[in-house]
Amino acid sequence: xxxxxxxxxNDLCPCGSGKKYKHCCEGxxxxxxxFRAGKDWRPYLSIRGRNIHFFNRIGEILQLDANVNNxxxxxxxxxxxxxxxxHEAIFEVWPQDSDIVNILESTSEDVSGLYIGDYDIxxxxxxxxxxxIYANKILVVDPFIYPSSVRDEYNPxxxxxxxxSQTLKNVNFWMSLLPWIENGIIEIxxxxxxxxHRLNWESMKRQQKKFEETAELKEASKVSVEELTKRHxxxxxxxxxxxxxxDSYIEGLIKKLDLEKDxxxxxxxxxxxxxxxxxxxxxxxxFGQGLKGQMNIFSTGTNYEIAxxxxxxxxxxxxxxxxxxxxxxxxxxxxxxxxxxVWSPFAKAFHDAPLKFLNNIKLPHxxxxxxxxxxxxxxxxxxxxxxxxxxxxxxxxxxxxxFAEELRGxxxxxxxxxxxxxxxxxxxxxxxxxxxxxAAGPLIAAGHGVFVGAAAAAIGATNLADSYRTRKHFPDLxxxxxxxxxKKTQ
Numbered sequence: 001x002x003x004x005x006x007x008x009x010n011d012l013c014p015c016g017s018g019k020k021y022k023h024c025c026e027g028x029x030x031x032x033x034x035f036r037a038g039k040d041w042r043p044y045l046s047i048r049g050r051n052i053h054f055f056n057r058i059g060e061i062l063q064l065d066a067n068v069n070n071x072x073x074x075x076x077x078x079x080x081x082x083x084x085x086x087h088e089a090i091f092e093v094w095p096q097d098s099d100i101v102n103i104l105e106s107t108s109e110d111v112s113g114l115y116i117g118d119y120d121i122x123x124x125x126x127x128x129x130x131x132x133i134y135a136n137k138i139l140v141v142d143p144f145i146y147p148s149s150v151r152d153e154y155n156p157x158x159x160x161x162x163x164x165s166q167t168l169k170n171v172n173f174w175m176s177l178l179p180w181i182e183n184g185i186i187e188i189x190x191x192x193x194x195x196x197h198r199l200n201w202e203s204m205k206r207q208q209k210k211f212e213e214t215a216e217l218k219e220a221s222k223v224s225v226e227e228l229t230k231r232h233x234x235x236x237x238x239x240x241x242x243x244x245x246x247d248s249y250i251e252g253l254i255k256k257l258d259l260e261k262d263x264x265x266x267x268x269x270x271x272x273x274x275x276x277x278x279x280x281x282x283x284x285x286x287f288g289q290g291l292k293g294q295m296n297i298f299s300t301g302t303n304y305e306i307a308x309x310x311x312x313x314x315x316x317x318x319x320x321x322x323x324x325x326x327x328x329x330x331x332x333x334x335x336x337x338x339x340x341x342v343w344s345p346f347a348k349a350f351h352d353a354p355l356k357f358l359n360n361i362k363l364p365h366x367x368x369x370x371x372x373x374x375x376x377x378x379x380x381x382x383x384x385x386x387x388x389x390x391x392x393x394x395x396x397x398x399x400x401x402x403f404a405e406e407l408r409g410x411x412x413x414x415x416x417x418x419x420x421x422x423x424x425x426x427x428x429x430x431x432x433x434x435x436x437x438x439a440a441g442p443l444i445a446a447g448h449g450v451f452v453g454a455a456a457a458a459i460g461a462t463n464l465a466d467s468y469r470t471r472k473h474f475p476d477l478x479x480x481x482x483x484x485x486x487k488k489t490q
Contacts, residue, residue, distance in 0.1 A: 007031045014041065016049020018184050042092065047107050047187040050093045055174055055181075057089040062171070072278055075168060083160035083167045087147050094190050096148060101313055107187055108315040109136040111339070111379065113347060116307045117321040119143055119299040120232065121176050127321055128177075128186060130351060130358050132366040133482070134379040138186050139316055140177070141301035143170050146194035154295075165284045165294040172281055179363055192313075193306045203305035216331065220324035227323060232298075243277050244294075304328045308335070317343035321351060330395040345394035346386045352400035355407065360486050369482070374475060381479035385410060410480040417478055 007014060013024035014031045025031060029044050045053060059065060062077045094100075113135045117127055128138055144167075147157045156163040180186040193200035211217050242250075247270055254266040277283055284294070300322060301307065311318055317339040318329055329336065329344050336344070369375045389406040390399050475481045 007035075013046075014049075015044055015046040016052055017046040018048060043095070043098070045093075047103065047189060048181065048184055051181045051188050054089060054093045055178060057092065058086055058171055058174065061085045061089065071281060075281075075284055078164050078168045078171075078284065080160045080164065083163050084157050086167060086171070087144065087156040087160070087163075090142075090144055090146060091148075094146070094194070096195065098190075098195060100190060100192050100195050104189065104192075104310060104313045107137070107139070107189070108313075110376075111135050111343065112137040112139060112314060112316040113319045113343070114139045114141075114301075114307060114311050114314065114316045115319055116141070116301040116304070116325060117319070118228070118231070119173070119301065121173060123231070123321055125176065126359060127319065127351060128180065129361040129363075129366070131319060131347060132180075132185050132363075133361060133369060134350075134375070134382050136375065137184070138180075138319075139310070139314060140186055140188050141299075141310075142188050142190055143173055143297070143299045145297075146190060149194050149197070149200060162293060162295050165282075166297055168284060169282045180366075183363065183367060185363075185366055189310070191302050191306050192309060193302065200306075203303060203309075206305055207303050214331070217324060217327060220327040224322050224324040243273065243280065243283055300325070304332075308332070311340060312337050315339055317347060319344065319347040319351065326395060345390070345399070346383065348395060349386060349390065349399040349403045350382070352397075353404040353407070354401065355404050357483065357486050365482075365486065372475075374479075374482070377476070378479050378482055381410075382407075407480070407483070410478075411483045414478040414480040415484055418474065418481065418484065 007021050009020070009022035009026060011021050013019055013021045014035075015025050015029065017024050021031070024046075025044070031041075031044070033039075034041050034044065042050075042053070061082050062074075068074045111134065113131050115124065115127055115131075115138055117123065124140070128140075131138055145154075145156060145163075147155050152158050154162075156167070174188070177186055177188070181188065193203060211221060245253075250270060250273060251266040254269055277285070300320070302310070304325060307318055310316070315337070317337075318325075320326060320329075326348055329340065333341065369378060385406045386403055389402040391402070393399075
């Protein structure tokens with residue numbers, strides 16, 4: 001924006017929140033003065049604004065606006081220089097003197113979750129989509145290392161070569177979440193530990209001591225390691241040991257296993273491996289002589305100590321898909337904030353509920369709830385089911401099954417009521433006309449007055465209008481109807 005820019009009250013706020021200026025920074029930040037004086041505007045960005053600005057910087061550094069001919073061309077852009085500049089951009093968006101507590105406080109919502117689970121995109125997406133239908137917002141800790149929080153030999157600005165592969169994965173992670181970020185459902189945050197070495201170190205020491213002294217957590221950790229190994233061992237072994245191996249090693253392996261006698265030549269196998277390397281979006285060239293080893297970071301966002309600190313600042317509850325982290329939350333209930341006490345047990349049951357159709361939830365479903373103003377009513381409905389279904393042990397494994405059974409029952413009841421409305425409509429207008437109206441159900445539900453008016457003229461306005469109103473307000477009477485559409489996509 002130029003120096004003479006005047007921010008109108010109904011303009012989108014320059015902080016990047018997605019809200020109008022009058023509902024956001026007016027009276028708090030004088031954006032007109034900032035632009036007029038040519039001040040640095042980045043410290044005043046909202047978290048959403050920081051997220052979008054950072055991703056735009058990634059696009060500039062990788063030249064994503066230029067033609068990307070194929071996946072191979074895209075991956076070649078992750079040079080040492082690009083890795084260094086991307087991590088330098090983190091300092092642009094999150095300067096070392098950032099008032100991180102004040103920034104995090106600004107994002108507090110009525111119901112927001114902080115995800116501290118498996119960051120593999122398959123698992124974090126599953127968590128995000130499920131919890132997006134009742135939480136106002138979901139906070140995710142940035143998987144990018146804050147450069148100044150590690151020793152020089154591990155600093156991606158000073159030693160970028162070892163971070164090429166991890167940077168590729170992190171950028172792909174951001175790309176996957178970007179539509180959710182743009183729509184204000186997800187915010188990617190930094191932690192107070194990024195800006196305070198002592199806090200970071202002391203929190204890790206407390207975590208270590210806690211696990212050493214608490215038998216329950218020690219056992220839970222073993223269970224989680226086994227679970228996570230099952231999740232990732234095959235894929236990680238394939239990526240990091242086979243695809244990453246030098247061609248000379250693979251050739252030697254083929255000869256050692258004497259596979260050529262069965263028609264498997266080293267040449268053919270290498271041809272297959274190279275195709276897999278090219279098609280894997282998270283894989284860069286194999287290691288070889290003179291090439292730097294690559295960092296491979298498994299992230300769960302942050303440790304429990306820091307997560308609890310963030311949740312207290314942001315008034316959010318904690319949600320995870322890792323067993324030992326649930327145990328930490330449960331054992332530490334006396335120290336949890338009000339949001340954790342209410343929502344974390346529910347989040348566990350909802351996350352683990354054996355309802356495959358919940359995996360069909362997409363961004364449009366979450367946006368529809370928000371656009372129609374139904375988020376709060378659906379949240380109340382789910383909480384009511386939870387209170388009815390749960391056992392006295394709020395984190396008990398059985399609660400997921402009990403919640404699932406209760407929700408199935410509510411969906412079934414809603415489906416029966418919807419079918420009755422369909423039958424009543426046919427009684428009113430006759431089979432032939434009724435069939436046409438049922439086929440045009442989406443038009444009726446969307447409130448297309450022209451269609452309804454024409455039908456009413458043909459068959460009688462009063463009864464049809466009653467049916468129309470019943471259909472339109474059906475989700476208000478039966479919130480479980482939301483899940484009926486989702487089940488249809490199975």
